[in-house]
Amino acid sequence: xxxxxxxxxxxxxxxxxxxxxxxxxxxxxxxxxxxxxxLRERPLPIYDPSAERDENTLAFIQxxxxxxxxxxxxxxxxxxxxxxxxxxxxxxxxxxxxxxxxGLVASAGGAIATNTLVQLxxxxxxxxxxxxxxxxxxxxxxxFNADGTFENPKMQExxxxxxxxxVALTKALRG
Ligand SMILES: Cc1cc2nc3c(=O)[nH]c(=O)nc-3n(C[C@H](O)[C@H](O)[C@H](O)COP(=O)(O)O)c2cc1C
Numbered sequence: 001x002x003x004x005x006x007x008x009x010x011x012x013x014x015x016x017x018x019x020x021x022x023x024x025x026x027x028x029x030x031x032x033x034x035x036x037x038x039l040r041e042r043p044l045p046i047y048d049p050s051a052e053r054d055e056n057t058l059a060f061i062q063x064x065x066x067x068x069x070x071x072x073x074x075x076x077x078x079x080x081x082x083x084x085x086x087x088x089x090x091x092x093x094x095x096x097x098x099x100x101x102x103g104l105v106a107s108a109g110g111a112i113a114t115n116t117l118v119q120l121x122x123x124x125x126x127x128x129x130x131x132x133x134x135x136x137x138x139x140x141x142x143x144f145n146a147d148g149t150f151e152n153p154k155m156q157e158x159x160x161x162x163x164x165x166x167v168a169l170t171k172a173l174r175g
Contacts, residue, residue: 001170003027004067007038008074008085014040015107018144019136019159020073023105025148026163027071032170034071034163035063039084047090057091064096069103069170070129071163076108076116081123089123097129099173103166105136105159113137130173132165134158 005024009016017038024034037060044057053061064070074081102124106113114137121131136159143151150156 001032001068001167001174002066003032003034003069003071003166003170004063005034005036005071006073006085006088007036007040008072008082008088009107010040010043010082010084011075012040014075015138015142015144016073016075016105018148019105019107019138019150020071021148022150022156022159023071023103023136023163023166026160027167030164030167032069032167035067037063039088043084044088044091047087060088061091061096064092067096067100068174069101069166070097071103071105071166072120072124073105073107074113074116074120076106076110076113079115080119081106081116086123089127093127097124097127100129101166101169101173102129102131103135103162104131105138105162107138109140111139113139130169132162132169134161134165136162
């Protein structure tokens with residue numbers, strides 16, 4: 001089983017990336033291969049339907065094609081997902097998401113990133129992805145240990161469950 005973890009923050013010290021990594025590690029322990037696409041390290045151009053796709057963008061689309069499921073993380077920007085993440089999702093659609101599980105996490109500067117999670121769920125459901133109900137929301141108060149785990153064990157559990165739920169649903173759907 002191959003999952004793609006898509007990091008929607010370009011911040012070099014991204015909390016979204018760290019939180020998504022907790023979910024990805026749990027998914028790996030549950031048996032999945034998880035490939036990370038970090039939009040800071042592998043940026044995509046602004047979506048233009050008339051432009052020829054460059055090699056990096058074609059590699060992104062192919063990776064999304066091949067995935068059995070997804071972990072997606074976004075910072076909360078103006079009460080919604082980052083423009084970089086939405087732009088990346090504009091390159092893909094039903095072909096990549098139809099019938100595949102999607103786990104969501106988000107990071108807010110305030111108390112909760114619920115608006116971002118709800119908006120992402122709406123976007124992914126419109127692409128016929130199976131968005132799992134359990135999500136991970138980080139606040140300003142949530143921080144990480146040097147080994148990448150959450151300081152708060154309850155947050156660690158919550159984000160690990162995003163990863164393991166995606167693996168469980170992917171297994172169930174493949175019979
Ligand atoms: C342009 C911009 C808009 C933001 N808007 C919000 C917001 O609406 N609500 C909020 O709680 N935090 C907001 N923040 C704070 C980020 O969500 C917060 O710093 C988050 O942890 C960033 O995640 P990252 O470390 O993965 O980049 C905003 C930050 C930026 C740069």
